[in-house]
Amino acid sequence: MERNRDSVAVIGAGSWGTALAMVLADNEHKVKLWGHNPEQIKEINEYHTNKKYLPDIHLPEGIIGFASLEDALFGVNTIILAVPTKAIREVIGKISTIRKEPLTIVHVSKGVEPDTLLRISEMIEEEMPAHLLESVVVLSGPSHAEEVSRRYPTTVTVSSKNMEAADRIQDLFINNNFRVYTNPDIVGVEIGGALKNIIALAAGITDGLGYGDNAKAALITRGLAEIARLGMKMGASPLTFSGLTGIGDLIVTCTSVHSRNWRAGNLLGKGHNLQEVLDNMGMVVEGVRTTKAAKQLAEKYEVNMPIADALYDVLFNNINTKDAVDRLMARGKKNEMEDLTNVLDNNL
Numbered sequence: 001m002e003r004n005r006d007s008v009a010v011i012g013a014g015s016w017g018t019a020l021a022m023v024l025a026d027n028e029h030k031v032k033l034w035g036h037n038p039e040q041i042k043e044i045n046e047y048h049t050n051k052k053y054l055p056d057i058h059l060p061e062g063i064i065g066f067a068s069l070e071d072a073l074f075g076v077n078t079i080i081l082a083v084p085t086k087a088i089r090e091v092i093g094k095i096s097t098i099r100k101e102p103l104t105i106v107h108v109s110k111g112v113e114p115d116t117l118l119r120i121s122e123m124i125e126e127e128m129p130a131h132l133l134e135s136v137v138v139l140s141g142p143s144h145a146e147e148v149s150r151r152y153p154t155t156v157t158v159s160s161k162n163m164e165a166a167d168r169i170q171d172l173f174i175n176n177n178f179r180v181y182t183n184p185d186i187v188g189v190e191i192g193g194a195l196k197n198i199i200a201l202a203a204g205i206t207d208g209l210g211y212g213d214n215a216k217a218a219l220i221t222r223g224l225a226e227i228a229r230l231g232m233k234m235g236a237s238p239l240t241f242s243g244l245t246g247i248g249d250l251i252v253t254c255t256s257v258h259s260r261n262w263r264a265g266n267l268l269g270k271g272h273n274l275q276e277v278l279d280n281m282g283m284v285v286e287g288v289r290t291t292k293a294a295k296q297l298a299e300k301y302e303v304n305m306p307i308a309d310a311l312y313d314v315l316f317n318n319i320n321t322k323d324a325v326d327r328l329m330a331r332g333k334k335n336e337m338e339d340l341t342n343v344l345d346n347n348l
């Protein structure tokens, strides 16, 4: 494919930022990878590795590490923001003080902010002065960094309020290992990506309890039903939940040992406590924070979200994991589609 060679800064040198920097370098873009740990940046530049986050992976030499945010931002018009959701306001705040020209920000984080209940693109719009923000694009979908960095076939979706910007980001990333679709439904794309982490925590728990595949299939499908109910009330298209950022990401996160959310849930199901689990993970487990937001969203939009509710009690009210599953199974009788069709009918 003929393509322009762009200069792009990836902000955040954890697993996902590094894997995406590799895709961009494979596409022959000039890639600046910024991280806040100078030792790690030295490792990237001297040895072309990032062993803590992607062991056994050799990074393309076209990726240049930067410990200075100012230097990383110099001469680029597009950044890929790949930090945990809890760091987004701080990092955007720093970028705003450095930057003088407008930027396109592609965010790849999966979460909803507790209390404000903002999606990530909304947080960026709130935090970044409007004259410095050209467009915000989200890139999401079933994509573990461990597999992308091995160049295994992967599909993702990009979305934006400005679909011309999304088209440009599709061109920036797409290659024969990394296939990029577009979808104009930014609410659905962001909500699907954020809330699948909760269901992955729950799937890890049932696996940790030794409950088998029936329970996991139940969580994936009933989890999707509750995500879709909420998403539609927030303005998303129901179709998005049948796509890569809906069922696609649910499948990959609930069934893969690469998922940090699944792994954290698995340890909880085996009887470890939350703090112990998070201390041992060494990487971000977004679903914990998003569970708080989901509980608040369910109340705000008056949506029934029993799985998110049970998970909230496990994480924050010390309810035993087995009791939480028993509670879900003992709920009153229902028509499988009733809540979903009620939301659909009310949205028409």
Ligand SMILES: NC(=O)C1=CN([C@@H]2O[C@H](COP(=O)(O)OP(=O)(O)OC[C@H]3O[C@@H](n4cnc5c(N)ncnc54)[C@H](O)[C@@H]3O)[C@@H](O)[C@H]2O)C=CC1
Pocket (backbone or CB within 6 Å): 012, 013, 014, 015, 016, 017, 035, 036, 037, 053, 082, 083, 084, 085, 087, 090, 091, 108, 109, 110, 111, 143, 144, 145, 146, 282, 283, 284, 286
């Ligand atoms: N790892 C994956 O396969 C995927 C991750 N994501 C999303 O990408 C986002 C980032 O996740 P990962 O890269 O996997 O996390 P990670 O835990 O592997 O790396 C996070 C990086 O952010 C840095 N960081 C933390 N706080 C910071 C701060 N205040 N300022 C600057 N840097 C800071 C850490 O030092 C680390 O380098 C998350 O929202 C996650 O849901 C999305 C798709 C795939």
Ligand SMILES: O=C(CO)COP(=O)(O)O
Pocket (backbone or CB within 6 Å): 110, 141, 142, 143, 144, 197, 200, 249, 252, 253, 258, 259, 260, 261, 262, 284, 285, 286
């Ligand atoms: O979002 C992901 C895959 O699409 C990564 O999931 P985890 O954050 O659970 O590892």
